[in-house]
Amino acid sequence: MTDNASFPRPESASGEREETTDFGYRSVPKAEKKPLVRAVFDSVAGRYDVMNDVMSLGIHRVWKRIFITTLAPRRDLKLLDLAGGTGDISFGWLKNNGGPALLTDINASMLEVGRSRAAAKGYLSNIEFSVVDAEAIPLPDRSVDRVSIAFGLRNCTDKSAVLREARRVLRPGGKFCCLEFSRVQVAALAPIYDAWSFGVLPKMGQIIAKDAESYRYLAESIRTFPEQDVLAEMMREAGLEKVSYQNLSGGIAAIHSGWKL
Numbered sequence: 001m002t003d004n005a006s007f008p009r010p011e012s013a014s015g016e017r018e019e020t021t022d023f024g025y026r027s028v029p030k031a032e033k034k035p036l037v038r039a040v041f042d043s044v045a046g047r048y049d050v051m052n053d054v055m056s057l058g059i060h061r062v063w064k065r066i067f068i069t070t071l072a073p074r075r076d077l078k079l080l081d082l083a084g085g086t087g088d089i090s091f092g093w094l095k096n097n098g099g100p101a102l103l104t105d106i107n108a109s110m111l112e113v114g115r116s117r118a119a120a121k122g123y124l125s126n127i128e129f130s131v132v133d134a135e136a137i138p139l140p141d142r143s144v145d146r147v148s149i150a151f152g153l154r155n156c157t158d159k160s161a162v163l164r165e166a167r168r169v170l171r172p173g174g175k176f177c178c179l180e181f182s183r184v185q186v187a188a189l190a191p192i193y194d195a196w197s198f199g200v201l202p203k204m205g206q207i208i209a210k211d212a213e214s215y216r217y218l219a220e221s222i223r224t225f226p227e228q229d230v231l232a233e234m235m236r237e238a239g240l241e242k243v244s245y246q247n248l249s250g251g252i253a254a255i256h257s258g259w260k261l
Contacts, residue, residue: 021033021157022221022224023036023037023217023221024216024217024219024220024221024224025220025223025224030157030158033157034106034133034157037106037107037155038106038107040155040214040217040218041085041107041109041110042107042109043209043211043214044205044209044211044214044215045086045107045109045110045112045113046113046209047208047209048085048086048110048113049086049088049113050208050209051204051205051208051209051215052151054201054204054205054208055201055215055218056252056253059249059252060151060253063179063248063249063253063255064088064089064092064150064179065092066246066248066255067089067092067148067150067177067179067255068089068092068093068095068096069096070177070246070255070257071089071093071098071146071148071175071177072146072175073093073094073096073097073098073099073146074097074098074099075097075098075099076099077098077099077145077146078099078100078101078102078143078144078145078146079093079098079099079100079101079102079144079145079146079147079148080101080102080104080137080139080144080146080147080148080166080169081093081101081102081103081104081148081149082104082105082132082134082137082147082148082149082152082162082166083104083105083106083134083149083150083151083152083153083155083156084103084104084105084111084114084148084150084152085105085107085110085111085113085114085152086110086113086114086117087103087113087114087117087118087123087127088150089148089150089179090103090114090118090123090127091117091118091121091123093146093148094123094126094127098146099145100126100127100128101126101127101128102127102128102130102139102144103118103127103128103129103130104129104130104131104132104134104137105131105132105152106131106132106133106134107131108131111129111130111131114129115129134149134152134153134156134162134165134166135156135157135158135161135162135165136161136165137165137166137168137169139169140169141168141169142169142170142171142172143169143171144169144170144171144174145170145171145173145174145175146170146174146175146176146177147166147169147170147174147175147176147177148176148177148178148179149162149166149177149178149179149180150178150179150180151179151180151181152180153178153180153225154180154181154221154222154224154225155221159226159234160234160237160238163176163234163235163237163238163240164238164239166238166240167238167239167240167260170260171260172260172261173259173260173261174259174260175257175258175259175260176235176240176257176258176259176260177255177256177257178231178255178256178257179253179254179255180225180231180253180254180256181222181225181252181253182225182227182228182231182247182251182252182253182254183227183228183251184250184251184252185247185250185251186250186251189250189252193252197219197222197223198216198219201215201216201218201219202215202216202219228245228247228251228254228256231245231254231256232244232245232256235256235258236258239260240258240259240260241258241259241260241261242258242259242261243256243257243258244256244257244258245257
């Protein structure tokens with residue numbers, strides 16, 4: 001594994017040091033991360049749902065059911081689903097009697113897969129679709145009741161901006177929920193998880209999606225994502241209150257939630 005600190009910060013044409021961020025274990029200029037992430041998901045969009053099953057051995061379906069329960073769907077509540085991709089969270093919300101959903105993603109290819117799946121499930125009348133950068137949400141203040149982001153926050157360049165934007169668009173009494181891979185809390189799981197992530201997963205990515213590098217990035221992005229307590233503090237700094245988290249499968253994933261009061 002490579003420590004990001006070992007990479008020199010790139011210089012701009014003027015000779016000034018550029019602001020950098022993580023892209024897996026690489027350190028890249030902030031302006032380059034979004035196009036790099038977009039390329040990853042353009043590559044894997046058509047096989048994303050299959051690869052989710054491979055990455056988590058199917059357990060992501062259980063995690064998402066717990067996540068939907070945490071969102072507490074009601075018909076009188078509106079959901080903003082950030083980085084919603086192929087639609088699992090929006091579909092689960094509607095299936096559990098949630099109100100209208102706005103399914104968004106920065107990647108149009110992922111969103112098209114979500115639209116096709118929504119049509120097949122008969123959900124088109126209850127979902128709006130929009131290409132949205134979660135760091136700059138084009139919605140008015142206090143316009144939605146729930147904001148969700150599942151397995152998307154780690155791919156965002158400015159995670160604090162996403163949290164601030166989520167709070168801004170929530171109505172008072174609204175709830176933000178994040179489902180994300182996190183820091184394993186069971187020591188015995190760590191070596192097995194690492195072997196799976198960096199040994200097996202890229203090979204499966206090559207076989208199933210013809211793309212080992214994208215899945216190597218996905219594994220690396222999990223390891224560079226803030227651990228549970230750090231993300232909870234970032235949420236508090238963004239103005240969310242009553243912040244809490246729930247570890248899933250020994251901390252392989254975690255659900256963080258906070259309220260706008």
